[in-house]
Amino acid sequence: MLLLVLPAALALSGCVATPQPGVTDANTPPQVMSAEASAATTSAPLETTQASNKAPVYWIGRSNDDTFLYREFRDVPEEDNPVTGALRVMMSEKPLDPDFFTPWQNPKMLASSISGKNVITVDMSADAFNSNVDPAMAERAVQQLVYTATAAAASAGLIDTGQQIQVVVLVDGHTDYVAFNHVRLGAPTSRSVGMVAPVWIIDPQEGTSVEDGAVKVNGRSTSPGGVLRWEVLRIDGSIKTSYVNGTVTASAEAGKSGAFNLSVNLGPGNYEVRVSQVEEGNPAKDLNVDTRGFTVQ
CATH class of the missing domain: 2.60.40.650 (Immunoglobulin-like)
Incomplete structure (x- = not known):
């Protein structure tokens, strides 16, 4: 069902999510997580439900010789539901911190929905990927989307944060799109451990x-x-x-x-x-x- 427009918020908790297996290339089928893998947990934090007019949005930033995900709290378009609004900010605006950046481009079409099984589906047009990045950055960009979508849904109270949360990314309504020419999309994906900033x-x-x-x-x-x-x-x-x-x-x-x-x-x-x-x-x-x-x- 389509998400309703609800206030999004921010708060850090000890809730956890399951890591998605590594990067796939254009010749590799999307990876589907087994029941055993789905039951595993990681140290990746998940936001809790609170009332606020701000939404959590993740960006990419460098620290020492590595690259991680960092979070800001941003105003979101009132016409969008919390997940779509947070993703729209991530894809169309600049981070407040000049140390952060995003490889995403503002797509002509962007929508999201949530199933009763705690699966967030994000559908966008292919112009969102109009950036030239290497495989490692492509993986981080996909995780940036996963973190932002799950954070927005959790903070708006739209998902059960005590259960496994996954994101399915469609491009123009279809699976198997290769994001940034490096990461095949379509399989349910969770927050990967090690992506969030130390x-x-x-x-x-x-x-x-x-x-x-x-x-x-x-x-x-x-x-x-x-x-x-x-x-x-x-x-x-x-x-x-x-x-x-x-x-x-x-x-x-x-x-x-x-x-x-x-x-x-x-x-x-x-x-x-x-x-x-x-x-x-x-x-x-x-x-x-x-x-x-x-x-x-």
């Missing part, structure tokens, strides 16, 4: 303004119980100066796995917050750095 800052979002005083920073790490290094830099024109720094430990509690938060007293001005994992045996090296620029009023 560290990401949830709040404040890039470019936002917050009131002066105790500024709260929260985010997520894929290493529950691991030590994270953080730093706030003050920005004056093109000059960045270290203002305050420290360490924080990511939560290992059930339901809060990997979550971190801290509070910093800041006066009016422009700032950048940086959070990174600490490499075991080499504490001087920052791993998987994420940054957010924001303004304190």
Whole structure:
């Protein structure tokens, strides 16, 4: 049945999804997951239901020498249902954070529906794939779509987050399209483990303004119980100066796995917050750095 227009929202939870087998090429049939594989779980997070006029949208970003998925919360077109609206933003708009990007193009046709078996079907026109990317980036782009569709549906309360959630991608109503000339579509696909960023800052979002005083920073790490290094830099024109720094430990509690938060007293001005994992045996090296620029009023 077609999705109804409901408010979408954002919140991180410990719910999990099943990984899809790796990239297929133009000569490989789509891979269908077995019942055994479908019962498996991964550490990929799934959003929970909350009321908000914002929808979770995933982008691709680089960290050290690898590429991961990062999430922003965006306004979506009111005429679309939550899944279609989030995907439309992903395909037609630019991320707020200049460190992120998307290989998708705005398609002439885009629609989505959900079955009673927790399967989201996305149908789009072939012009969505008008980008030249390599196989690894094509795989990430498909996972970007899967993460965004499942996040939007979960946060709008349209799917059972306690069950396996999969996405079927059709192109002009048909299966077996080869996305970006590298990934064959059509089989039910779940969130793949290892795609989500090892560290990401949830709040404040890039470019936002917050009131002066105790500024709260929260985010997520894929290493529950691991030590994270953080730093706030003050920005004056093109000059960045270290203002305050420290360490924080990511939560290992059930339901809060990997979550971190801290509070910093800041006066009016422009700032950048940086959070990174600490490499075991080499504490001087920052791993998987994420940054957010924001303004304190």
